[in-house]
Amino acid sequence: MEILSWARKGGGTMATLSQYWFRDGFFTGPFDVFNQTYADGGWAWISNGASSAATLVWNRPDSERTLDVAAQLGTPAILAVIDGLLSSGASRTSGIMAQGVFWPNVSYYSKDPSAHNDSDMLIRVYFNFHISTPWYCSDADGNISYYLFLYLDGGGHLQGYVDGWSYNYSGGGPFCTGSINDALNNAVPNGVGPLQTVLDDDLALLSDATFSKLYYLPGSGTKTPGDTSENADLDVAIAVLP
Amino acid sequence: METKLLERMEPILKEDGFTHISKTSSTHSVTLSAEKGRQRLVLHITDQAELSDKAVRNEEVPAAANIKLTATMPGLSPNAAGQVVQRTGQGGAPRAKRR
Numbered sequence: 001m002e003i004l005s006w007a008r009k010g011g012g013t014m015a016t017l018s019q020y021w022f023r024d025g026f027f028t029g030p031f032d033v034f035n036q037t038y039a040d041g042g043w044a045w046i047s048n049g050a051s052s053a054a055t056l057v058w059n060r061p062d063s064e065r066t067l068d069v070a071a072q073l074g075t076p077a078i079l080a081v082i083d084g085l086l087s088s089g090a091s092r093t094s095g096i097m098a099q100g101v102f103w104p105n106v107s108y109y110s111k112d113p114s115a116h117n118d119s120d121m122l123i124r125v126y127f128n129f130h131i132s133t134p135w136y137c138s139d140a141d142g143n144i145s146y147y148l149f150l151y152l153d154g155g156g157h158l159q160g161y162v163d164g165w166s167y168n169y170s171g172g173g174p175f176c177t178g179s180i181n182d183a184l185n186n187a188v189p190n191g192v193g194p195l196q197t198v199l200d201d202d203l204a205l206l207s208d209a210t211f212s213k214l215y216y217l218p219g220s221g222t223k224t225p226g227d228t229s230e231n232a233d234l235d236v237a238i239a240v241l242p
Numbered sequence: 243m244e245t246k247l248l249e250r251m252e253p254i255l256k257e258d259g260f261t262h263i264s265k266t267s268s269t270h271s272v273t274l275s276a277e278k279g280r281q282r283l284v285l286h287i288t289d290q291a292e293l294s295d296k297a298v299r300n301e302e303v304p305a306a307a308n309i310k311l312t313a314t315m316p317g318l319s320p321n322a323a324g325q326v327v328q329r330t331g332q333g334g335a336p337r338a339k340r341r
Contacts, residue, residue, distance in 0.1 A: 168295035
């Protein structure tokens with residue numbers, strides 16, 4: 001990918017012009033981001049000659065604060081809590097992944113579409129699992145997801161809660177889906193409480209300030225100048241502005 | 243769910259020389275498996291088709307009145323009260339394909 005960029009100096013603090021090119025679709029899958037810093041009062045441009053399915057350009061003030069969700073949740077302590085939820089015969093086969101999803105794309109949307117605005121985004125925190133079965137069934141592979149809903153309260157403080165959960169898998173046939181479902185129906189809801197505690201702890205990192213804007217950025221939310229390739233299905237960043 | 247049939251099968255299988263007799267139960271099914279040499283046997287009773295996915299919304303969520311601003315993508319400003327989306331930037335629509 002050939003990228004041209006340029007910045008003109010202004011004065012004061014540094015802002016960042018970020019452009020995201022999504023290869024498969026908006027806010028999904030692999031993407032490239034190019035960050036061009038420039039001084040407030042100046043201006044910047046980015047040019048890209050490669051093809052993409054969708055693009056997003058965002059001017060990011062120096063006051064923007066971000067939280068890399070997958071990095072925050074992928075600690076050994078949190079992984080140990082998750083592994084403890086899974087019963088014997090089940091094992092986690094991936095790290096913690098995070099993805100920004102619009103409300104209509106959440107798996108329980110159809111049960112209560114008016115629960116959120118269609119433009120609202122939730123954070124899907126998920127991981128893959130494997131369940132071994134007796135000889136008369138195929139093993140099961142799938143993923144467990146928790147959906148986080150973040151918002152600013154009346155005082156401008158960042159808040160969040162676990163909005164719901166889901167699982168899906170392939171395999172387990174022809175006779176073992178019942179016992180697999182029993183195990184998952186018991187284990188997955190039990191993760192809501194610990195995840196809420198983790199979420200509260202992470203949001204406490206931003207509790208020292210009040211904010212007026214809240215949005216998600218695909219990937220880690222990096223501001224590192226230049227070109228970076230990430231995957232919007234694997235990570236999302238919480239961003240807030242005073 | 244009626245599972246007496248499987249319970250009656252266990253002694254019959256033992257009498258017939260089956261070993262490794264194992265019973266697995268779930269909310270909607272019971273499965274009995276056994277082996278005899280190279281032969282393998284499975285008996286399965288269920289009263290419900292089991293789907294391999296489930297999605298549930300948490301019932302204990304904060305009241306909407308406590309929510310001033312919800313999260314979305316950069317450039318959109320969701321209005322929680324009016325359910326109106328305001329676009330703060332330019333563009334945002336998919337570009338029509340050229341012929």
